[in-house]
Amino acid sequence: MLFGLPDFAAPGVAAAFVLTALRVGGLLLVAPAWSAKSVPMKLRTAVLVVFAVLLLPSALQTADRATLVITPATFLAETAIGFALGLAAALVIAGAEFAGELATNTIGLSGAAIFDPVNNTQGAILGSFMQLFALTLLLVAGGHV
Template identity: 30%
Template sequence: MVSVTLEQLYGWMAQFLWPFVRMLALMGSAPVFGESSVPARAKVGLAAVLTVAVAPAVGPLPDVSPGSLDGLWIVAQQVLIGVAMGLAMRMAFAAAQSAGELVGLQMGLSFASFFDPATGANTAVLARLMNILAVLVFLAVDGHLLMLAALVHSFQALPISAEPLAVGGWGVLVEWASQVLAAGLMLALPLITVLLTINLSMAILNRTAPQLSVFAVGFPISLTVGLVLLAIVLPQTTPYLERLFEQSFQVLDRLLNSLAGG
């Protein structure tokens, strides 16, 4: 007759529950996996499969009951770690979306927006286009696989423990978030420079020939030139996005080390 003690049962629950919570938090907040178009059952199922594969190599777990206050504190920590990792990766996609917003504003397409289920708000068409381009580049460079590898590595860099997380890790995340607008501006800078030159030319033309309706002529010119420039510039944005994703993984490594107090 096989007998199972309560301590053994708690140990098995903890070995699956705590890694599962961290993985599920990442699946809900990370790019690609966390999109609203991905069914919730798929996210939970993928997190469960990864947990079964990774749980034996997680390492020693704290001798804490999952139903105790310390166990709930560990669960909350795993949620924070997973969400922080997902947000660190989402910053690169936020930079691409901000670039689309800036270009759309210069082209006169800022009013062309639609409801985006991923953000739950109205999003400019060009911002959505840049986000789709970033997702395709991310998948092309196997970023989703590298992100899963970083998640597995996080259990060695930041083991499951009842010790509080170091405050310096959140500073790394805030510092990376502060660079989103600058990265988006650098991505959109070629288009913004040309479109700004066209707008200045239209302003000079309006002063020299007031009888010419610049508002009727300037919008089609800006829109046409913007579309032509998009066709030229978009294929050249792949190397920049690759470097942006590489920086995201570097920030992710710094984040884990800082949360661990390193």
């Protein structure tokens, strides 16, 4: 055990690492902050590996190492679980952004659009504010955990 990391040659540890990385990878595909075009793919890959290594000890405590096997079913299941977690957060953020856009149109501020350099589009002022506000509330409430 070097630097608190488990021995990857031990039975079941490598499979647990891959399955943990699959779940984190599914999450990073659609998570609100990490799925943006402005986040480079190398950074996402590094975050995926770091998160998988950090979550591996807790995954090993709850898993039966002898029965951990990587099959197409477990591959798809772990990716789908991570995807569902990220999609839930993305839906909350998108709902807040849509509510801000509706409020912008209702108030009459639809002519005052701001430029979004990430998506190369113009967006509603309150939509961008509500998106960032919802992301902040999600993080403060512990939604990232």
